[in-house]
Amino acid sequence: MEELRKLLEEIRPDLDFDKEKKLIDGKVLDSFDIIAIVSEMNEQFDLRINVNDLVPENFNSIENMWDLIQKMQAI
């Protein structure tokens, strides 16, 4: 999860990802942030996150994103 936190902090250094739990629903992250985050996640964790996965349940918090990474790596 540390790797993920570092990735997120590089893209949005102004956010405390441990505290934010409504990154999408609360419109804290915009579509440009999502694109940057997903691109880095795909590269660093060797994933194929696609448009279907871009739902609030997968990106509302760092825990949600980590769950998504683990789920995709298990497939």
Place this chain on the structure above:
Amino acid sequence: MSFISLTFYAFCLLLVLAYYLVPKRMQLFVLLIFNVVFILASDGELVIFMIITVISTYIAGKIMNRNDRALKAQIAAVPDITRAQKTELKDRTARMNRRLLTLALFLNFGIWAVIKYTDFVIQNVNKIGSALGLSAVPYAAFIMPLGISFYTFSAMGYLIDVNRGKYPADESLLNVAAFITFFPHLIEGPFSRYDTLGKTLFERHSFSYENICLGSRRILWGLCKKVIIADQLGTAVNYYFNNLNMYDGLYACTAMLLYGMQLYADFSGYMDIACGVSKLLGITLDENFARPFLAVSVEDFWRRWHITLGTWFRDYVFYPVSFSRAAQKLGHKSRKKFGARMGKLVPSYLALIFVWVITGLWHGAAWQYVFWGLGNLFIIVFSLQMKPLYEKGKHFIRADRHELAWHIFQVVRTFIIVGFLRVMSRTNGMMECLLLYKNTFKGWNVNWLAMGKWTFFPKMQTISIATACLFSLFLIIVDILQEAGRWETVKAKTPGIVRSFVYVGLITALLICAGENAGTTTGFMYEIY
């Protein structure tokens, strides 16, 4: 068959009767028959293009399903299959499905593009040719099949979703045909999604008095917008744009304002009728408008105007281009050179160029639409780039302490910017558009009060102007109340007798305006796309 004709409402009445009288298992089939009748009555032999889309979409989806089933069988057949082997099999199936998808996209978008853009290409070829002394290529003058710009995108969105694994393809030809040919969304959208429209389209519905009331009210609301506002204002707007040279200053600005209201009332009025007709059958269409004139930025405007067009381009153009290798490489290079912020924005800027050029061309086969798209792109990118400076400036002038005033400023600013961009699609080319822009900034002199100049509305009676303006004001008030989340409360608290008077007033105004418009009413403005 026009949505504002008596024939259409007789058609709808027959449909509602048939839909609820037949056994429920026959409802979708009955709906499909009525869809076909609607298309044949409106389009005749051009229905062949829709048949091609239905058949190719259905077959492509079925083959993708078969490929996916074969993949599962292959994996299950090897008990201790390794991860690498599984990946290889999955990649092979993905490549097959992608090729199939590409073929279907090429066929369907190809038909659409050839019909829509052949004469645009010929026009430009002829311009170059004439400079070289070559003879002109004759125009093809293809007739646009009804709704091709809408149903093609809906059908291809469905196939792309199947390919992405969002849901399996529907094995029922009836379902696929009913989805693509569903007549309320044919003429001006929305760009329906298979999974959202399908939720209610494929359900079996019992007669519901509530749905009939809700649907009828929505249809009435849409008709009022179209007949009382759009068609009334259209008379003045058309006169102004046919005599652009004669008016400047306040008149030019007024015409731009009226055009904006005309377009909103016309397009959203259509949507209300389409949603209302669907509601009569218990079917829910996606909403296409969310009070666009209350947007606080151009970006926000496009989340409120023609919403399903925006989300279609977001999901099927913006995200794929942003996630592409080329865009990501560009993003990495930008991050190294210009920092994290630019690294984040550059892939999106690249994707936005695609989105706005295609969106512009979708609206029309002419350079002014490309410039319109690029104009929107420029404003959005400029706003994104200036955001840090903008926030500092806002704090400096203490705008955060005067939220309402700041909000009003943002709304008015956005309205003006969008208005200036919008007229590009109304004028006959960029030169005329630039003349209009020039005219808005000159001629602001005291004579504008002279009544003679207001024969800008030559064919409109005073009562028509007053009715259109009064109803426009009513529409804006309803929008503001909806934005504030108070509209339902206001409706609930309004005494029944007052609501009855309002309905009677609306129907009376509708009938009077319909009578006045008889013979001059045109179709809906977005039909041409």
